[in-house]
Amino acid sequence: MSAGTPFRLAILISGRGSNMIAIARACLAGSIAARVAVVISDRADAAGLAGAAALGIETATVLPPRAGGGAAFEPSLAGALEAHRPDMIALAGFMRILSGRFVDHHLGRMLNIHPSLLPAYRGLHTHARVLEAGDTQHGASVHFVTAELDGGPVVLQSKVAVEPGDTEATLSARVQATEHIIYPRVLAWCAQRRLAWREGAAWLDGRRLDAPMVEDFRAAARS
DSSP: OOTTOOEEEEEEESSOOHHHHHHHHHHHHTSSSEEEEEEEESOTTOHHHHHHHHTTOOEEEOOOOSSSOGGGHHHHHHHHHHTTOOSEEEESSOOOOOOHHHHHHTTTSEEEEESSSTTSSOSSOHHHHHHHHTOSEEEEEEEEOOSSTTOSOEEEEEEEEOOTTOOHHHHHHHHHHHHHHHHHHHHHHHHTTOEEEETTEEEETTEEOSSOEEEEOHHHHHO
């Protein structure tokens, strides 16, 4: 990327795109020194597409094949991304598992946010699993995407308390509110060239992150 060229983001969604909206608004407000070049969904009915369009962001839909020929999806997605030449790809509620080949092609240029304190509770239904286990804390993790599902280096985590009487819905809402803070923060670090992928790890301000940064929201909730 040449000097003076805006840092370009592509955001992949499958649903409402609440994190996408938070990121896009942060870009528009100047909190992230970047521009969302495109929002891409794998569902034509994703509500986030209308939300992106309302913010003046270009959108695209890349649909998976109805039956058979599953490998055709990723070349189409790659083509849609290449048309916009993003510096970073942000997965924001994108509910498709990408192949190792696709991930390796974009290694170091793709981030995801996962609703748990990784490496705990990879995969789906994290809030229900936390409640079932009786955990006292929960949160979200922004991590680099690697071929290992939810296994890439974690950059920043949020922590929230699991409150007595919490339901899956109330806990999810509390975690999601923190996601809208930490995901834009990490992308701002990317745009500022503070965050980099190097030697299979996340590096922030020239130092390897052997453990993720943590934003603790538990005290704020009690005050």
